[in-house]
Amino acid sequence: xxxxxxxxxxxxxxxxxxxxxxxxxxxxxxxxxxxxxxxxxxxxxxxxxxxxxxxxxxxxxxxxxxxxxxxxxxxxxxxxxxxxxxxxxxxxxxxxxxxxxxxxxxxxxxxxxxxxxxxxxxxxxxxx
Amino acid sequence: xxxxxxxxxxxxxxxxxxxxxxxxxxxxxxxxxxxxxxxxxxxxxxxxxxxxxxxxxxxxxxxxxxxxxxxxxxxxxxxxxxxxxxxxxxxxxxxxxxxxxxxxxxxxxxxxxxxxxxxxxxxxxxxxxxxxxxxxxxxxxxxxxxxxxxxxxxxxxxxxxxxxxxxxxxxxxxxxxxxxxxxxxxxxxxxxxxxxxxxxxxxxxxxxxxxxxxxxxxxxxxxxxxxxxxxxxxxxxxxxxxxxxxxxxxxxxxxxxxxxxxxxxxxxxxxxxxxxxxxxxxxxxxxxxxxxxxxxxxxxxxxxxxxxxxxxxxxxxxxxxxxxxxxxxxxxxxxxxxxxxxxxxxxxxxxxxxxxxxxxxxxxxxxxxxxxxxxxxxxxxxxxxxxxxxxxxxxxxxxxxxxxxxxxxxxxxxxxxxxxxxxxxxxxxxxxxxxxxxxxxxxxxxxxxxxxxxxxxxxxxxxxxxxxxxxxxxxxxxxxxxxxxxxxxxxxxxxxxxxxxxxxxxxxxxxxxxxxxxxxxxxxxxxxxxxxxxxxxxxxxxxxxxx
Numbered sequence: 253x254x255x256x257x258x259x260x261x262x263x264x265x266x267x268x269x270x271x272x273x274x275x276x277x278x279x280x281x282x283x284x285x286x287x288x289x290x291x292x293x294x295x296x297x298x299x300x301x302x303x304x305x306x307x308x309x310x311x312x313x314x315x316x317x318x319x320x321x322x323x324x325x326x327x328x329x330x331x332x333x334x335x336x337x338x339x340x341x342x343x344x345x346x347x348x349x350x351x352x353x354x355x356x357x358x359x360x361x362x363x364x365x366x367x368x369x370x371x372x373x374x375x376x377x378x379x380x
Numbered sequence: 381x382x383x384x385x386x387x388x389x390x391x392x393x394x395x396x397x398x399x400x401x402x403x404x405x406x407x408x409x410x411x412x413x414x415x416x417x418x419x420x421x422x423x424x425x426x427x428x429x430x431x432x433x434x435x436x437x438x439x440x441x442x443x444x445x446x447x448x449x450x451x452x453x454x455x456x457x458x459x460x461x462x463x464x465x466x467x468x469x470x471x472x473x474x475x476x477x478x479x480x481x482x483x484x485x486x487x488x489x490x491x492x493x494x495x496x497x498x499x500x501x502x503x504x505x506x507x508x509x510x511x512x513x514x515x516x517x518x519x520x521x522x523x524x525x526x527x528x529x530x531x532x533x534x535x536x537x538x539x540x541x542x543x544x545x546x547x548x549x550x551x552x553x554x555x556x557x558x559x560x561x562x563x564x565x566x567x568x569x570x571x572x573x574x575x576x577x578x579x580x581x582x583x584x585x586x587x588x589x590x591x592x593x594x595x596x597x598x599x600x601x602x603x604x605x606x607x608x609x610x611x612x613x614x615x616x617x618x619x620x621x622x623x624x625x626x627x628x629x630x631x632x633x634x635x636x637x638x639x640x641x642x643x644x645x646x647x648x649x650x651x652x653x654x655x656x657x658x659x660x661x662x663x664x665x666x667x668x669x670x671x672x673x674x675x676x677x678x679x680x681x682x683x684x685x686x687x688x689x690x691x692x693x694x695x696x697x698x699x700x701x702x703x704x705x706x707x708x709x710x711x712x713x714x715x716x717x718x719x720x721x722x723x724x725x726x727x728x729x730x731x732x733x734x735x736x737x738x739x740x741x742x743x744x745x746x747x748x749x750x751x752x753x754x755x756x757x758x759x760x761x762x763x764x765x766x767x768x769x770x771x772x773x774x775x776x777x778x779x780x781x782x783x784x785x786x787x788x789x790x791x792x793x794x795x796x797x798x799x800x801x802x803x804x805x806x807x808x809x810x811x812x813x814x815x816x817x818x819x820x821x822x823x824x825x826x827x828x829x830x831x832x833x834x835x836x837x838x839x840x841x842x843x844x845x846x847x848x849x850x851x852x853x854x855x856x857x858x859x860x861x862x863x864x865x866x867x868x869x870x871x872x873x874x875x876x877x878x879x880x881x882x883x884x885x886x887x888x889x890x891x892x893x894x895x896x897x898x899x900x901x902x903x904x905x906x907x908x909x910x911x912x913x914x915x916x917x918x919x920x921x922x923x924x925x926x927x
Contacts (some may be wrong), residue, residue, distance in 0.1 A: 309878035361442020
């Protein structure tokens, strides 16, 4: 199993974007590429070649599910898990995201200290 | 540097930015809310924007430690979403949503401190417990905002309403404060005040009238407090606190002394069903031991037992000073008024005559227990502030020092003194001075943890003992309180004014665990703080103390 190193984070809320970046870089030791919107993510994903994408659900313009659908069309995304981040926690929503093809769902608010752990857990499940 | 610390430092920088952003976000939400309140018919775009903003905050606030703000935003977001989905948006729900928005501001302060150096046990409980939700029904905007601000700094969550219909029926309030002017107390006669049940949240009334009849009207509406304008806010806060305490002072403890075990068991069942804690003593020679171990609020005493009489046992109890305040109620088949009176003359407070109806038993015990609790609270505590008195807080300092030594856990002693208090008294009079003292004591009580001990040491001087809390953490906690106190507005001659305090901290910590003269050291630190220009805090981390 390859080691998780590169994560792309797509999130329009800049505060959250920064906390997540800091948390993932310092605690998890990952390399993080932050994008402000779904379209920016789509434009940069081939270049950055992430091993995992962390995707906010509710964004203006292209929302999470739309972005996911577009990402799934790209060849460079084959086998790359996409993890949703959402402030909504209802179980039916979580399962509907999984049906769309999300590898996991992380609930906001998240704890910066354990965010990396949560992601590694999802990563390990994918590769178990 | 460990990762947690490194992350903490980075987050602290981001936190500061987030705090700034939060101000703007809340402002924007408030603007949206007031626009919607004014012109609800044009609202669908505004409502969408409001929902989006609430959603964002719901996601981000919690990550930055504002857990309560985050979850409150989520609740409101949900309401906005339902409102948007409705074919016929409900006007009242909409107004309720809008009037709930300004209360978000109060949750800014309920942030969990996340400084990496701060040990988890040093967090203030006030920030951890769910804040009590108080509804303010006030037409006068200025007064409403002032009260909302003050009560927020005392740690309450406030919702401000202008009209009674704005309070949505499903709103869960812990207390309601109503300003009866300018409509007068007619408004108290309208629903929902007219139909308030026993379990309704406490109602406090504010009025511009000081008359007997107006107080009577308030009592008839179920009021538990009555305040005339200008409102003495610290007194109002004390009253609120008292309302909550009677609700939550733990179950009443009743000791039944009766040789008839069947009957005693029956009484026990009745009282236990009403939520009281009941113990039975059927062997009078063990009574004193039971009094010590159970420490009842009320003693129910059978009047005739084989070897001892009830009045005899009651007199034995009364020989101990600690038990003077405990009501003793006789249970007896005795209907002869003269003999009843002679029993009461010896000792004891009341008679219940057998056979006793369940409700008579319950009512008598409840009323006695409640009264006894109030009296003993009042006796042990300073009458102005409700805090421990000088001797008691000194005793608490000693107890906590012993504990700290034994468990090798750090503890801190804080001495607090209101700055330029004499000037307040001279300029505004003693009544205003008293309200400042009460204000600070309420604030301290709200912000410190339940395990912390707080006493009024002298005139305007307070002492707090913080077990299991190092001096650095104590400093951080006090600093937060100091800043909150600075923003607390007091009123004199209808003009607001502000006060500050200085504090000195000493402590017992490793590696030395030196416990000598902590009060004296805190006092010296207080002196240092006063000399440094007041409105500041001095503690061991400020470097060695010059003597």
